[in-house]
Amino acid sequence: MADPIEKSKVPERLARLKDLVYNLWWCWHPDARGLFKEIDRNLWRTTYHNPVLLLQESAARLNDLAQDEGFLSRYDSVIRLFDEYMADQYTWFARKYPQAKGHRIAYFSAEFGVHNSLRLYSGGLGILAADHCKTASDLGVPLTGVGFMYPQGYVQQRISVDGWQQNVYEAIDWNVSPIRPVVASSGKNFLMPFSLGPLNLQVAVWEIVVGRVHLYLMDTHVEGNSPQDWEITGRLYGGDRTMRLRQEILLGIGGVRLLRALGLPADHYHVNEGHSAFMFLELVREAVAKGQTFAAAARDVAGCSVFTTHTPVEAGHDVFSEGLVAEYFSKYWAELGLDQEQFMELGRVPGQAGWNMTALALKMAGQRNAVSRRHGIVSRKMWAKLWPDKKEDDVPIGHVTNGVHLTTWLQQDLGWNFYKRLGRDWPEKQDDPSVWTQVASIPDEELWDLHMRNKEMLFKLLRDRARDRWITRNAEASQILTQGALLDPQALTIGFARRFAGYKRATLILRDLARLQGLLLDHWKPIQLVFAGKSHPADDSGKVLIQQIYHLSKDPAFGGRIVFVEDYDMHVARYFVQGCDLWLNNPLAPLEACGTSGIKAAVNGVPSLSILDGWWEEGYNGANGWAIGEAGGRGSGDAADAADAEDIYQALEKKIVPLFYDRGTDGVPHGWIRVMKESIKTVAPCFCGNRMVKDYVKMFYGAEASPQMGGARTTAPETIKD
Ligand SMILES: *Cc1c(COP(=O)(O)O)cnc(C)c1O
Numbered sequence: 001m002a003d004p005i006e007k008s009k010v011p012e013r014l015a016r017l018k019d020l021v022y023n024l025w026w027c028w029h030p031d032a033r034g035l036f037k038e039i040d041r042n043l044w045r046t047t048y049h050n051p052v053l054l055l056q057e058s059a060a061r062l063n064d065l066a067q068d069e070g071f072l073s074r075y076d077s078v079i080r081l082f083d084e085y086m087a088d089q090y091t092w093f094a095r096k097y098p099q100a101k102g103h104r105i106a107y108f109s110a111e112f113g114v115h116n117s118l119r120l121y122s123g124g125l126g127i128l129a130a131d132h133c134k135t136a137s138d139l140g141v142p143l144t145g146v147g148f149m150y151p152q153g154y155v156q157q158r159i160s161v162d163g164w165q166q167n168v169y170e171a172i173d174w175n176v177s178p179i180r181p182v183v184a185s186s187g188k189n190f191l192m193p194f195s196l197g198p199l200n201l202q203v204a205v206w207e208i209v210v211g212r213v214h215l216y217l218m219d220t221h222v223e224g225n226s227p228q229d230w231e232i233t234g235r236l237y238g239g240d241r242t243m244r245l246r247q248e249i250l251l252g253i254g255g256v257r258l259l260r261a262l263g264l265p266a267d268h269y270h271v272n273e274g275h276s277a278f279m280f281l282e283l284v285r286e287a288v289a290k291g292q293t294f295a296a297a298a299r300d301v302a303g304c305s306v307f308t309t310h311t312p313v314e315a316g317h318d319v320f321s322e323g324l325v326a327e328y329f330s331k332y333w334a335e336l337g338l339d340q341e342q343f344m345e346l347g348r349v350p351g352q353a354g355w356n357m358t359a360l361a362l363k364m365a366g367q368r369n370a371v372s373r374r375h376g377i378v379s380r381k382m383w384a385k386l387w388p389d390k391k392e393d394d395v396p397i398g399h400v401t402n403g404v405h406l407t408t409w410l411q412q413d414l415g416w417n418f419y420k421r422l423g424r425d426w427p428e429k430q431d432d433p434s435v436w437t438q439v440a441s442i443p444d445e446e447l448w449d450l451h452m453r454n455k456e457m458l459f460k461l462l463r464d465r466a467r468d469r470w471i472t473r474n475a476e477a478s479q480i481l482t483q484g485a486l487l488d489p490q491a492l493t494i495g496f497a498r499r500f501a502g503y504k505r506a507t508l509i510l511r512d513l514a515r516l517q518g519l520l521l522d523h524w525k526p527i528q529l530v531f532a533g534k535s536h537p538a539d540d541s542g543k544v545l546i547q548q549i550y551h552l553s554k555d556p557a558f559g560g561r562i563v564f565v566e567d568y569d570m571h572v573a574r575y576f577v578q579g580c581d582l583w584l585n586n587p588l589a590p591l592e593a594c595g596t597s598g599i600k601a602a603v604n605g606v607p608s609l610s611i612l613d614g615w616w617e618e619g620y621n622g623a624n625g626w627a628i629g630e631a632g633g634r635g636s637g638d639a640a641d642a643a644d645a646e647d648i649y650q651a652l653e654k655k656i657v658p659l660f661y662d663r664g665t666d667g668v669p670h671g672w673i674r675v676m677k678e679s680i681k682t683v684a685p686c687f688c689g690n691r692m693v694k695d696y697v698k699m700f701y702g703a704e705a706s707p708q709m710g711g712a713r714t715t716a717p718e719t720i721k722d
Contacts, residue, residue: 009059011066016079021051022178023209025085027115028134028405030412031078038071045464048571050117053176086212091140092428092690093697100703105143106266107132108255108276110247111154111236112147112217114210116571118177119153120217122236122534123499124596125310127570129272130210131405131596132696135689137211138405138427141697144264145215146255146276148247149179149206154236155537157567161476163550167537169235179208182216182262191222192261194254197328199246201229203254205262216262218254237536245320248357249328252278256286268702269305271365274318274357280305280364281346285335294337302366306700309358309370309397311593312378313503319354322347350385362386362397367700370399371594374617374632378590400699401615402594403692406430406684409600411454411578417442431691436681444673445666451581451605451676452489458579459487461572462530462565469566482553486560487528492660494609495580495601497532497568500542503591506531507545509584510552511645519652520561525661527652528561530580532568577601582609582656586644589613589633602683605676609651611644615687624678626651 010017026032027049036051037044039058047053055062065071094101111126112118112133121127129145136143151171158166174181182205184190192203202222208215220232231239232246239247256279259266271277280301287297310316322344333343346363347355362368362383370376376399384392407415407427418426422438429435462484469475469483487493500506509529510516519527531549535542546564553562565572576597577583583601585592585608592614599615602608607625610616613633620627628647634640659671685691697703 009062010055011062013066013072014062014075016082017055017062017075020078020082021055022180023082023086023211024114024178025082025137025209025211026051028407029078029081030415031074031081033412035074035078038074039065048116050176050178052117052178056176088140091138092694093140093142093703097697097703102265103142103267103701103703104265105136105141105268105270105701106146106255106259106264107136107143107270107272108146108251108279109272110147110251110275112145112208112215113570114208114215115178116569118179118208119156119172119569120147120150120236121570122154122536124594125273128310128402128596131403131408131689132272132693133210133213133215134405134408135403135693137213139690139693139697140212141693141701143213143270144259144266145208145210145213146251146258147215147217148233148236148251149204149217149219150233150236151219151221152235152238155534157534159479159482159546159550159564159566161479163547163554165535165543165546179206179217181205182207190262192218192254192258194250194257196249196253197331199229199249199328201225201232201250203250203258205258216258216264218250218258220250241320242324244318245324245328248275248318249278252276252280253282255279256282267304268700269301270696270700271305271307271361273308273310274361277307277357277361277364280361281332281336284364285332288335288337298364301364304702305365306367306369306696307361307365308400309362309368309379309593311591312375312382313501313591318357319352320347320357321353322355325355350388359383359386368397369700370397372401372614372618373399374590374613375399375593398699400692400695401618401687402596402599403687403689404596404599404603405689406603409574409577409603411450411574411604413453414450414578414604417446417450430688431685431694433681433685436685439677439681442677444668444670447605447673447676448668454579454604455493455581456489456579458493458530458575459484459489461575462487462563465565478554481560482550482564484530484563484565487530487563488526488561491561492525492527492582492657493530493580494527494582494584495530495576495606496584497530497565497573497576498585498595498597500533500535500545501539502541502545503588505586505588505641505644506533507548508586508641508645509648510548511641512649513552515649517558519649519657521559522657525657526561527657528563530563530565530576532565532572532576534568573597573600577606578604580606581660582607584608584648585610585616586628586648587611587613588636588640589629589631591633599683599687602679602687605680607675607679609648609656619683619687621678621682624675624682626656 109129111121112130113121113127114130152169156168182190190205194201194203202224204219204222206217221230283301284297347360349356349359370379379397380395384395387395421442422435466480466483466485470480549564553564577600583598583606585598589611595614598608609626611629612627612631629644662671
């Protein structure tokens with residue numbers, strides 16, 4: 001396959017732009033993004049920040065820029081930054097674990113949300129995986145990602161006139177995406193044969209470069225495979241149970257074979273959610289093939305692996321019928337040295353039917369963790385049946401609370417401000433709380449000014465998108481209003497954006513419409529609600545929630561102050577978490593494993609109004625936002641919903657609205673800004689990517705025990721608990 005950028009004829013003087021566009025390092029480095037923007041500001045916007053497409057369409061402009069001294073000096077300095085980053089020998093990992101040079105971690109995930117130009121994620125899980133990779137790159141943690149390339153990506157959302165979500169799939173265009181095929185020494189695209197039971201496939205492999213971290217993504221849309229086999233990696237979370245099982249077989253088992261086929265070393269394995277848990281079996285099979293017993297092999301595999309569970313919601317755990325599993329594994333279990341009964345036992349949960357992927361992972365991994373303190377408690381309870389002789393508190397599942405990759409989510413002018421106020425090395429020291437005490441030194445007016453600009457940028461994005469729909473689709477005027485055309489930059493703006501899964505209770509704040517209407521239409525102190533989020537394409541109950549909101553957003557009785565923004569993705573998410581005033585999160589506790597969007601908002605000075613669940617139960621300190629509900633939840637059902645909704649209304653009426661509108665003679669809400677500052681100061685150091693990835697390295701990645709794989713831990717240390 002010819003390099004698509006070649007066609008664009010980048011002038012020689014700017015040749016390194018070709019390296020830059022294919023390393024997603026640019027997406028968290030404002031200088032690099034600024035350079036792309038300078039090439040063509042409009043094109044940058046209309047391509048949704050896709051530099052591969054930008055370069056292809058900018059040939060003439062690039063010729064001019066190759067003569068432009070100012071541009072050339074900025075280009076040189078970005079390239080210098082990039083080269084320094086890539087060559088850095090003194091990363092955190094290299095300094096802390098000099099003995100672990102050559103140690104490598106393979107990170108398996110069904111989704112990776114690196115940038116919105118690659119729709120390989122559905123929500124929090126994929127974005128967390130990519131934030132993990134970006135952070136690993138920053139810290140020099142030697143990690144390799146393994147996953148899937150989905151030619152059609154995740155569903156795109158269109159809302160019909162009557163408010164119903166339409167599922168749209170659009171093939172990803174390789175030629176304009178920051179991704180490239182892995183090429184074999186023959187010069188042809190690399191292909192890996194894969195067979196297991198009735199599966200017999202050719203697998204193509206794509207590579208995404210994320211700073212120093214490489215992701216290898218498998219793709220079955222290859223000539224010679226049957227159309228049915230194409231479907232295996234066709235769409236994220238599409239297809240029936242059989243398709244799902246095939247996906248997971250390829251992801252876990254194919255993923256290990258891929259590492260071997262490409263000669264990529266791996267000493268430690270991180271399984272991010274149960275989808276890739278078959279990986280454990282393949283590692284054992286390799287060792288058994290070399291003459292080990294199953295028990296000895298399983299012990300070694302446990303010694304070099306960690307499994308992260310991500311949800312306490314039952315439907316979030318894949319269960320397959322044993323009959324279906326047997327269709328694929330009837331030869332494989334003998335290769336593990338097991339009979340059918342012993343094999344099936346690996347996927348069983350006492351008292352439940354079927355083969356459970358999470359159970360498999362929990363049994364095989366040497367280290368297991370949940371993603372927040374509360375989720376740890378909930379997971380130990382949920383899975384205690386796998387350890388019948390242990391007390392619930394002693395179930396060996398610890399926790400590492402999720403963090404977000406700060407420089408991906410922080411609004412860039414705020415980031416520049418931090419260089420000035422917190423010191424030039426704040427990104428490296430982001431997990432040190434003392435650095436953040438300097439947030440106090442940002443003058444209130446300065447922070448407010450930055451925030452108001454972020455808010456204006458959010459509203460501008462919404463207007464631009466509304467206008468685009470008005471022009472390109474046969475939209476009705478009322479549909480345009482639902483997109484935020486009437487939003488008021490002065491009004492308290494509350495953001496609610498996430499997947500529309502039932503337990504997230506998107507419509508909780510609509511419970512008492514008359515009361516809400518009073519808040520929305522208050523003449524002096526109005527609020528406005530901005531919603532966004534996709535429902536799983538097969539989940540009609542989620543679509544009904546979207547429809548309810550959509551109907552209200554069209555209803556003049558709410559004055560255009562309820563908005564539903566179509567097609568939530570990382571691009572929209574950035575503007576939301578940077579530009580709202582308040583972040584609302586009201587899941588049914590304790591079902592939110594962590595929740596990360598509130599963290600993204602908090603570091604931008606957008607405090608949370610959130611149920612005490614997931615990260616907020618750890619993050620809330622009484623002064624950095626508002627808590628509702630009760631730790632551990634109020635149970636489920638109408639009474640619990642009513643009590644939680646009452647908490648929301650009370651917090652808004654009594655505390656939040658009055659504080660937001662309490663302005664000094666300078667028009668600046670000093671009391672509100674105190675909460676904003678407290679939010680940044682307390683959330684950033686504890687819930688940043690560096691804290692999270694360092695936790696994984698210290699506790700789970702076997703770096704201390706290295707020199708090499710042979711020295712990796714073989715006995716699991718005691719459960720990490722608080
Ligand atoms: C951060 C993020 C999520 C996860 O949000 P939660 O609050 O954890 O549900 C989902 N989608 C997108 C696009 C995000 O950026």
